[in-house]
Amino acid sequence: MKKNKMFSFINIFGLAIGLAFSLMVFAWVHNMYSVDKFHSNIDRIYQVMEHQTYSDGNILTTRATPGVLGPEFEKEVPEVELAARATWDYNMISSTDDNSVRQVIRFTDPNFLKIFSFPVLEGFPSLNEPNEAVITKKAALELFNSVNVVGKTMTLNGSEDYKISAVLDLDKSKSSIDFDVLVPFQPYYDHNQWMHTWGNNNTLCYVLLKENVDYNIVNSKISDFIKKRVEGSVVDLFLYPFKDIFLKGSFRRKVEKGGQIENLKIFIVIAVFLLIIACINFMNLSTAQSVKKAKETGIRKVIGASRISLIRNYLFTTLIYAVLAVVAGLVLVELMLPYFNSISPLEVEVPYDSLIFWIGVVSIVLITTLMSGIYPAIYLSNFKAVSILKGKIEKGKSALRFRQLLVVVQFSLSIILITGTIFTHNQLKYMRNKNIGMDKDRIIFYYPHQSLFKKFDSWKNEIEKLPGIELVTRSDQSPIRVANNTGDPVWEGKNPDDHVIFDVVRVGEDFTETVGIKISKGRSWDGRATDSLGFVINDEAAKLMGMKNPVGEKLSFWGKNGTVIGVFEGVHTGSLRGPIAPTILNYDPLNTWRVLVKFEPFQEEAALASLQSLHSEFDKVGPFEYSFMHDEYDNLYKNEEIVGKLAGVFTIVAIIISCLGLFGLASFSAEQRTKEIGIRKVLGSSVNSIVFSFNASFIKLLIISTIIAVPIIYFILDIWLNDFTYHLPLKASIFILGSISAFLVAIITVSYHALKAAHANPVNALKND
Amino acid sequence: MIEIKDLDKYIDAKFQRLFLLKAIDLKVEKGDFLTIMGPSGAGKSTLLNIIGMLDNASSGKYLLDNNDIYTLKSKKQSELAKNYFGFVFQAYHLIDELTVYENIETPLLYRKVPGKERKALVAEMLDRFNMVAKKDLFPNQLSGGQQQLVGVARAIIGKPKVLLADEPTGNLHSKQAAEVMNIFRELNEEGTTIVQVTHDEHNASYGKRIIELADGAIERDYLVEREKV
Numbered sequence: 001m002k003k004n005k006m007f008s009f010i011n012i013f014g015l016a017i018g019l020a021f022s023l024m025v026f027a028w029v030h031n032m033y034s035v036d037k038f039h040s041n042i043d044r045i046y047q048v049m050e051h052q053t054y055s056d057g058n059i060l061t062t063r064a065t066p067g068v069l070g071p072e073f074e075k076e077v078p079e080v081e082l083a084a085r086a087t088w089d090y091n092m093i094s095s096t097d098d099n100s101v102r103q104v105i106r107f108t109d110p111n112f113l114k115i116f117s118f119p120v121l122e123g124f125p126s127l128n129e130p131n132e133a134v135i136t137k138k139a140a141l142e143l144f145n146s147v148n149v150v151g152k153t154m155t156l157n158g159s160e161d162y163k164i165s166a167v168l169d170l171d172k173s174k175s176s177i178d179f180d181v182l183v184p185f186q187p188y189y190d191h192n193q194w195m196h197t198w199g200n201n202n203t204l205c206y207v208l209l210k211e212n213v214d215y216n217i218v219n220s221k222i223s224d225f226i227k228k229r230v231e232g233s234v235v236d237l238f239l240y241p242f243k244d245i246f247l248k249g250s251f252r253r254k255v256e257k258g259g260q261i262e263n264l265k266i267f268i269v270i271a272v273f274l275l276i277i278a279c280i281n282f283m284n285l286s287t288a289q290s291v292k293k294a295k296e297t298g299i300r301k302v303i304g305a306s307r308i309s310l311i312r313n314y315l316f317t318t319l320i321y322a323v324l325a326v327v328a329g330l331v332l333v334e335l336m337l338p339y340f341n342s343i344s345p346l347e348v349e350v351p352y353d354s355l356i357f358w359i360g361v362v363s364i365v366l367i368t369t370l371m372s373g374i375y376p377a378i379y380l381s382n383f384k385a386v387s388i389l390k391g392k393i394e395k396g397k398s399a400l401r402f403r404q405l406l407v408v409v410q411f412s413l414s415i416i417l418i419t420g421t422i423f424t425h426n427q428l429k430y431m432r433n434k435n436i437g438m439d440k441d442r443i444i445f446y447y448p449h450q451s452l453f454k455k456f457d458s459w460k461n462e463i464e465k466l467p468g469i470e471l472v473t474r475s476d477q478s479p480i481r482v483a484n485n486t487g488d489p490v491w492e493g494k495n496p497d498d499h500v501i502f503d504v505v506r507v508g509e510d511f512t513e514t515v516g517i518k519i520s521k522g523r524s525w526d527g528r529a530t531d532s533l534g535f536v537i538n539d540e541a542a543k544l545m546g547m548k549n550p551v552g553e554k555l556s557f558w559g560k561n562g563t564v565i566g567v568f569e570g571v572h573t574g575s576l577r578g579p580i581a582p583t584i585l586n587y588d589p590l591n592t593w594r595v596l597v598k599f600e601p602f603q604e605e606a607a608l609a610s611l612q613s614l615h616s617e618f619d620k621v622g623p624f625e626y627s628f629m630h631d632e633y634d635n636l637y638k639n640e641e642i643v644g645k646l647a648g649v650f651t652i653v654a655i656i657i658s659c660l661g662l663f664g665l666a667s668f669s670a671e672q673r674t675k676e677i678g679i680r681k682v683l684g685s686s687v688n689s690i691v692f693s694f695n696a697s698f699i700k701l702l703i704i705s706t707i708i709a710v711p712i713i714y715f716i717l718d719i720w721l722n723d724f725t726y727h728l729p730l731k732a733s734i735f736i737l738g739s740i741s742a743f744l745v746a747i748i749t750v751s752y753h754a755l756k757a758a759h760a761n762p763v764n765a766l767k768n769d
Numbered sequence: 770m771i772e773i774k775d776l777d778k779y780i781d782a783k784f785q786r787l788f789l790l791k792a793i794d795l796k797v798e799k800g801d802f803l804t805i806m807g808p809s810g811a812g813k814s815t816l817l818n819i820i821g822m823l824d825n826a827s828s829g830k831y832l833l834d835n836n837d838i839y840t841l842k843s844k845k846q847s848e849l850a851k852n853y854f855g856f857v858f859q860a861y862h863l864i865d866e867l868t869v870y871e872n873i874e875t876p877l878l879y880r881k882v883p884g885k886e887r888k889a890l891v892a893e894m895l896d897r898f899n900m901v902a903k904k905d906l907f908p909n910q911l912s913g914g915q916q917q918l919v920g921v922a923r924a925i926i927g928k929p930k931v932l933l934a935d936e937p938t939g940n941l942h943s944k945q946a947a948e949v950m951n952i953f954r955e956l957n958e959e960g961t962t963i964v965q966v967t968h969d970e971h972n973a974s975y976g977k978r979i980i981e982l983a984d985g986a987i988e989r990d991y992l993v994e995r996e997k998v
Contacts, residue, residue: 679862682823683923684851684879763823766862 018278419738468606678765
């Protein structure tokens with residue numbers, strides 16, 4: 001009876017853990033799929049996107065479009081009902097008389113509010129007035145400590161005043177468009193002349209198509225919309241369904257690739273793995289127990305129970321177990337969600353009010369019941385009553401085979417998960433620790449008020465004298481996340497039909513020295529009068545331009561006719577996922593708005609103190625803000641980190657469930673073999689040899705699992721690594737480590753029972769006959 | 770060979786001490802054929818298990834060829850047990866998953882006997898018990914008598930100095946029982962010391978000496994009168 005309680009506990013608990021984690025994944029998937037779906041026109045909203053095809057074979061896909069596109073689109077394309085332009089999310093300081101915070105600002109057309117349906121809490125948003133602002137509830141609370149803010153005034157970046165017309169209710173976890181404050185697009189557009197050309201892609205554009213319009217037909221019409229207006233353009237325009245943008249809206253070579261959907265797929269697979277492992281436990285323990293139930297079944301049969309009624313009876317018991325497990329699972333989910341949410345940025349909550357969710361839960365219960373109940377039910381009911389009562393059923397070879405098969409499946413899955421987790425962990429570590437050709441561990445990004453740039457030279461002189469600071473420089477963007485590219489550069493011998501692009505970073509004085517880029521040929525800028533006409537390029541750019549001896553070659557773009565003065569190699573200006581992009585460093589101090597500070601080794605505290613001491617001189621309103629380059633670099637792999645962490649958690653859970661099952665099976669097997677072990681002891685067997693023989697039967701299964709699992713995980717990792725230009729080799733040691741970990745865990749689990757059985761007094765085992 | 774002095778075996782229950790064996794003094798000489806008799810619950814099997822070192826006494830002394838067993842380390846104990854004793858059980862206790870051949874071979878594996886020698890020894894046993902044809906069968910394919918013959922073969926293949934048998938014929942009908950008992954007598958004549966537990970006076974008559982247990986104590990200890998056989 002006590003044994004049965006343990007079995008029931010392992011059965012329900014194992015299934016509950018498996019269900020809990022699968023439920024969390026499904027809740028998360030549900031949340032992810034519900035992103036953006038609250039817009040009432042969701043099926044008619046499209047994002048305008050571009051494929052840019054370059055002559056070196058490079059294809060870029062981007063959401064950035066020319067600022068002039070929106071209104072032109074509305075005029076020229078009859079299927080378009082509304083078009084709205086919006087900027088990217090800008091980080092700005094919002095302030096009132098007595099408060100200032102950093103918020104996410106977007107400049108948008110009035111149509112933005114007509115196309116999308118963000119719920120309005122207060123006021124009437126229009127964005128028709130030049131100084132109108134629409135704020136979210138959360139941002140209003142942050143800034144004003146109140147939601148009744150319609151009519152109040154706020155200031156952006158300490159310069160422009162805006163009057164709030166409305167408060168929106170934006171749930172950021174449900175929207176792919178992030179903002180705290182919306183302000184009108186037109187004044188911003190009028191102010192920035194560079195947005196007015198067809199050749200400059202910088203604005204987001206959303207359209208609402210008329211009812212019953214097939215967007216594929218529209219796409220065939222608008223593909224050359226920009227090519228018609230700009231000679232030699234590389235842009236093919238297309239509409240992409242907005243409802244898919246969050247999950248699938250990333251492209252590689254014109255094909256959907258990457259995006260959240262890939263994470264979802266990984267975790268759906270892991271969740272299914274978990275569920276399978278948990279169900280296998282259930283089946284395993286149930287068939288194992290069926291031997292005990294055999295007598296009961298036999299008696300029932302003799303009394304006259306029909307096979308169907310036995311199956312029904314058994315399935316019903318299983319169903320009750322499954323329901324208990326789901327309830328326990330839901331409780332577990334509630335207990336674990338806070339942790340789950342703390343390691344992932346996705347605010348997962350269980351959608352108790354969603355019908356789909358409950359349909360999912362009920363299907364999980366039913367599938368689990370069928371998967372884990374049907375085999376034991378049929379197996380049990382198939383016993384011949386006579387042979388059961390004679391006690392012959394214990395030989396059940398086929399049931400043993402089946403259990404062994406299940407254990408193999410279970411451990412194959414565990415080995416796959418363990419190996420995968422170890423490898424992704426190592427790859428992440430490798431990417432973070434790789435020498436990227438810059439001193440990323442000694443650089444602080446400092447975010448001062450723009451007014452500092454007016455007196456940058458004197459600030460630089462002053463700050464470099466302060467303790468802890470070695471060098472400072474400025475640039476227009478982060479050197480580890482270069483996002484600005486252009487096809488404009490012209491050099492001697494360039495084929496005019498060639499369209500190739502280069503990453504461009506505008507930099508200030510001492511840039512290469514500060515970030516630690518080593519010049520391999522030529523020189524860097526060194527204060528000569530001709531510096532402003534010099535370009536420093538990387539090896540990849542030189543190759544792309546076909547320059548054998550790049551130093552001294554002419555290069556011109558953006559109105560600057562200059563020469564290449566230096567070349568550098570091996571500097572990663574982006575994630576290690578991709579190859580190093582051809583990059584040009586353009587000396588242009590006046591067009592920079594980022595400050596990079598190199599501190600003396602181990603002096604970051606002193607350097608920060610020095611920065612802060614001069615901060616308020618230039619920045620009265622803004623808080624003292626900075627970040628470390630190595631943190632920003634690590635953030636490049638945020639996604640991999642989250643996936644890695646979660647996969648780690650799931651792997652541990654999978655191992656726990658597998659071990660629970662193995663523990664149950666080992667205890668069953670120990671019980672079955674009590675007599676045999678007793679005999680062997682009487683015949684002179686040592687404890688060790690009993691433990692060994694006990695493990696041997698499981699080790700055989702583990703070896704088979706390894707043989708099955710290793711090729712599968714090799715294949716999976718090989719595909720995964722395709723996404724990384726720079727990655728670790730798939731060494732045998734990873735697979736050995738993964739398998740051995742599974743082995744150890746299994747052997748420890750099994751040995752507990754083996755030792756217990758081996759130490760038992762054989763007299764007791766042989767007594768009752 | 771076996772010398773037991775003032776041996777007790779008891780279980781401590783909540784309010785009292787339950788004696789299974791009390792103040793046992795027993796000597797078994799080499800070549801003896803001893804039968805332990807007595808009603809159910811008298812402590813026959815307990816005594817046999819203690820002699821066979823499957824179980825320990827609660828107090829008292831056990832000398833096995835002058836080895837004071839209870840002062841020895843457990844490793845040394847099991848070493849002695851392995852070399853001195855072979856067991857035959859009422860319920861045969863064969864290993865269901867192994868064939869007749871493998872069952873007989875098992876004790877040799879634990880004695881680390883080399884493969885060739887093992888083969889020869891098992892073959893000799895199979896021959897002796899006329900079971901060559903049945904060597905590849907599993908225990909449940911044999912009759913009870915045949916199973917017990919396998920049990921006996923297994924018990925003696927390691928050439929134990931003492932053969933311990935707990936109701937060896939309890940599950941057998943008389944013809945099979947006689948066969949087993951004749952083998953016992955043969956073995957005894959070849960020099961194996963035998964201690965058996967039985968209810969059956971006829972079986973006891975195969976032996977040389979009988980002790981009768983009652984309530985955990987030896988009541989009588991006498992030699993078998995040969996002419997009765």
